[in-house]
Amino acid sequence: MSRAVPPLKIGPHEIWPPLVLAPMSGVTNRTMRALYKPFGLGLTVTEFVSSNALQYGNRRTMEMIDQHGLEKPVSTQLWGDDPAIMARAAQVVRECGADIVDINFGCPAPKVTKTSGGSACLKDVEKCEAIMKAVVEAVDCPVTMKMRLGWNESNLVYVDVAKRAQAVGVAAITLHARTARQFYKGSADWDHIARLKASIDIPVIGNGDLNDAQLAMQRMRDSGVDALMVGRATLGNPWLISQIRDLMEGREAQPLPEAAERLRYSIVHYRAMVDEWGERRAVPQMRKHIALYIKGIHGAAVLRERIMHMDTAQEVYDVIEEAIASLQRESVAA
Numbered sequence: 001m002s003r004a005v006p007p008l009k010i011g012p013h014e015i016w017p018p019l020v021l022a023p024m025s026g027v028t029n030r031t032m033r034a035l036y037k038p039f040g041l042g043l044t045v046t047e048f049v050s051s052n053a054l055q056y057g058n059r060r061t062m063e064m065i066d067q068h069g070l071e072k073p074v075s076t077q078l079w080g081d082d083p084a085i086m087a088r089a090a091q092v093v094r095e096c097g098a099d100i101v102d103i104n105f106g107c108p109a110p111k112v113t114k115t116s117g118g119s120a121c122l123k124d125v126e127k128c129e130a131i132m133k134a135v136v137e138a139v140d141c142p143v144t145m146k147m148r149l150g151w152n153e154s155n156l157v158y159v160d161v162a163k164r165a166q167a168v169g170v171a172a173i174t175l176h177a178r179t180a181r182q183f184y185k186g187s188a189d190w191d192h193i194a195r196l197k198a199s200i201d202i203p204v205i206g207n208g209d210l211n212d213a214q215l216a217m218q219r220m221r222d223s224g225v226d227a228l229m230v231g232r233a234t235l236g237n238p239w240l241i242s243q244i245r246d247l248m249e250g251r252e253a254q255p256l257p258e259a260a261e262r263l264r265y266s267i268v269h270y271r272a273m274v275d276e277w278g279e280r281r282a283v284p285q286m287r288k289h290i291a292l293y294i295k296g297i298h299g300a301a302v303l304r305e306r307i308m309h310m311d312t313a314q315e316v317y318d319v320i321e322e323a324i325a326s327l328q329r330e331s332v333a334a
C-alpha cells in the first residue's frame with residue numbers, strides 16, 4: 001500500500017487512515033460507529049455529552065459515552081461552560097474508556113448555547129482557554145477540541161482560540177468552517193481551514209460539506225490539513241468513507257454500490273440497532289437512516305412514506321426485501 005497522505009498523530013495514537021467520523025448527536029451512537037468504522041474510518045467520536053449531566057450518571061447519559069471496544073481508538077466529546085465541571089467529566093469519560101477527550105466549542109443548537117455551552121463558548125476566548133487548560137490537566141490522555149469559526153461573521157476567533165489551545169496542550173483541533181449563527185446554511189469555507197493550518201503546529205482536522213471522495217482529497221491537499229472529518233454525507237452512504245480511504249491509500253476509489261446492495265446493507269444496520277437497543281427504540285431512530293439509504297432509488301418517495309408509518313422492524317424488512325426483489329426484476333428485464 002502506498003499511502004497518499006501520512007497518518008494522523010494525536011498523542012500516542014497513530015490514526016490510519018486520517019479520516020474521522022463526525023460526532024452527530026442522536027445519530028452516531030455506538031452501534032452506528034461500530035458499523036461504519038470498518039468502511040475505513042481511522043477515528044470515531046461519540047455524540048457529545050453534557051458535562052453537567054455526567055455528574056448524575058443517569059442511564060441515557062452513560063449510554064452516550066458507551067462503546068463496544070470495537071472502535072479503538074475512540075474519542076468522547078464533552079460540552080459545558082464550567083472548567084471544573086468539564087475537568088471532572090473528562091476524568092469520568094476517561095475511566096469509561098475514552099482514548100481521547102474532545103471538547104465541543106461548535107454546537108449551535110439553542111438548547112446548548114442558551115446555557116453558554118458549545119459554540120457560545122467562542123464568545124469568550126478566555127473561558128475557552130480556561131476550559132481547555134482544566135481538561136488537559138485533568139486527564140492522562142490527549143485532549144482535542146472541535147469548533148466553528150466563531151459566534152458570527154464579525155467575531156471569527158478560531159485562530160485566537162486555536163493558539164490558546166496549542167499553548168495549553170490540546171493535541172489536535174477540528175474546524176467546521178461555518179460560524180455558529182450560520183447553523184448549516186451556506187457552505188463551509190475551506191479557506192479558513194487552510195488559514196488555521198498555517199497558523200498552528202498541532203494537527204488540524206478539516207470539516208464541512210465533504211460529500212464526494214475526490215473533492216475531499218482536493219480539500220485535504222489544498223488546505224494542507226492532517227485529517228478529514230466526514231458527517232452528513234456518510235449517512236445512508238458509508239461507501240463514501242471507503243472511497244476516501246481508497247484514495248488515501250493511493251488506490252482508485254471503488255464505485256458506489258448498486259441500489260440493491262445499499263438496501264441490503266440498510267437491513268444489516270436496522271437489525272444491529274434492534275439487537276442492541278430493542279425494537280421500541282430502534283424503529284423511530286432508523287426512520288431517518290432508512291430514508292437516506294433509499295435516497296435516489298426508483299420509487300423512493302413511496303417507499304419512504306410507507307416506512308415512516310411502520311412500527312415494527314419486520315414490516316420494514318418485508319418492504320425493503322420487496323423493493324430489492326423489484327430492483328432485481330427490473331435489472332433482469334433491462
Ligand SMILES: Cc1cc2nc3c(=O)[nH]c(=O)nc-3n(C[C@H](O)[C@H](O)[C@H](O)COP(=O)(O)O)c2cc1C
Pocket residue numbers: 022023024025026027046047048077104106107146176207208209210229230231232233
Ligand atoms: C444531526 C447532527 C448532530 C450533530 N451533533 C454534533 C455533536 O454532537 N457534536 C459536534 O461536535 N458536532 C455535531 N454535529 C456537527 C457535525 O459533527 C459536523 O461538524 C457538521 O455536520 C459538518 O460536517 P458535514 O458537512 O460533514 O456534515 C452534528 C451535526 C448533525 C447534522
